[in-house]
Amino acid sequence: MMRPFDDATRRNIAAACAAFTRLPEDEAPAALKRAAVVIALTAASERDDTAFLLTLRASHLHAHRGQWALPGGRCDAGETPVQAALRELDEELGLRLTGAEVLGTLDDYPTRSGYLITPVVVWAADSAAIKPNPDEVASVHRIALATVERADAFDFVAIPESTRRVIRFHHQSSLIHAPTAALIYQFREVLAGRHTRVTELEQPVLAWK
Structure with missing residues (x-):
């Protein structure tokens, strides 16, 4: 479904987020380190549609190098997840x-x-200001919301190492896994008015360290 990047779409998405009831924070293990990522909504570059920003992490990074990711990172001392998300968006994409x-x-x-990631949905109207930080980001991509709303955008596979299903997001010729795929999937479900939980969706074994 086409979602023009305009005030009406912003209001509709804000209303969908407001109608979503988050899981209680006390259900998560207290030992996990807090982190935040951003689902930054902006205009798709090829047509009048709303998109979110997805980055390819720089190949020289110590952790998760060369992987697809939403902008984000660990919360600094005293930061809320929203504050961390906004800071990381500035540091990574300007x-x-x-x-x-x-x-x-x-x-x-x-x-x-060992992280507890909070996804923060933001409206990034000034997409011309995007300037990827080469220290962290190899490239930044605009993924139209219509792309993730396709029936074949995600699949779920079993692995012998877990009783939980691994979620995968099909992006061009790449397979993007959880946590990124799980967070994008939940956002897709929120847009459709469904309170679908994703905490039990598994990550691939390569991400277990």
């Missing part, structure tokens, strides 16, 4: 937004590597 552009937050996702 987009300096305020709390006024935050449309909502989704469920915290616990990772196998």
